[in-house]
Amino acid sequence: MDTITVTLIVGSARRERFADALVPWLSRAVARHERVRLEVVDVTSAGLDGRDMRPGGTPTRAAATLREADAFVVLTPEYNHSFPGALKDAIDLHFGEWRRKPVGFVSYGARTGGAQAVEQLRQVFAELGAATVREAVLLMHPWNHLGDDGFEPPADVDAAADAMMAELHWWATALRAARVRDQVPA
Ligand SMILES: Cc1cc2nc3c(=O)[nH]c(=O)nc-3n(C[C@H](O)[C@H](O)[C@H](O)COP(=O)(O)O)c2cc1C
Numbered sequence: 001m002d003t004i005t006v007t008l009i010v011g012s013a014r015r016e017r018f019a020d021a022l023v024p025w026l027s028r029a030v031a032r033h034e035r036v037r038l039e040v041v042d043v044t045s046a047g048l049d050g051r052d053m054r055p056g057g058t059p060t061r062a063a064a065t066l067r068e069a070d071a072f073v074v075l076t077p078e079y080n081h082s083f084p085g086a087l088k089d090a091i092d093l094h095f096g097e098w099r100r101k102p103v104g105f106v107s108y109g110a111r112t113g114g115a116q117a118v119e120q121l122r123q124v125f126a127e128l129g130a131a132t133v134r135e136a137v138l139l140m141h142p143w144n145h146l147g148d149d150g151f152e153p154p155a156d157v158d159a160a161a162d163a164m165m166a167e168l169h170w171w172a173t174a175l176r177a178a179r180v181r182d183q184v185p186a
Contacts, residue, residue, distance in 0.1 A: 066094055
């Protein structure tokens, strides 16, 4: 199996965000997969202030990291049955960085675990020519699973993360080989 670079996108920009309780757990879940190098891009520090929303516009601080990624894991909360505006900005400020690469999702919220945020993100990434993977991790009421070591989910959550990572690795390897073989059009 080839080593791939997976970039974790932290999608909440709230000051006291639950995302911070999930990032250490999710980083471990990504990194325990064989042959994965982990990078993190946080929407609060990605240098998204350029507001030059067009392909080839002023590069953000995150652009180089996103360009180098073979795959993405997007961590998103659900706000009013959608995903955060800050995450949409982070997506829209880039273009070719997403193209022909796989995207996996970890969402969180109340009863539906952020499922509606994920389904909307699938539409956005389709427009950018990214390939979203079927296996996703939906965390329902994750704040009920905080222990001494932070987020301590039931075993089936870790199993879901492993399934998502296995699928992401397959797509990342396949698409990277295809991008090398046939140049991705601008
Ligand atoms: C403006 C707002 C809207 C929300 N709407 C939903 C929702 O539609 N569905 C849901 O399951 N949770 C909803 N929630 C609860 C969030 O999922 C929960 O507060 C979560 O911790 C937010 O993530 P964050 O703290 O990392 O930003 C909402 C929270 C906020 C602040």
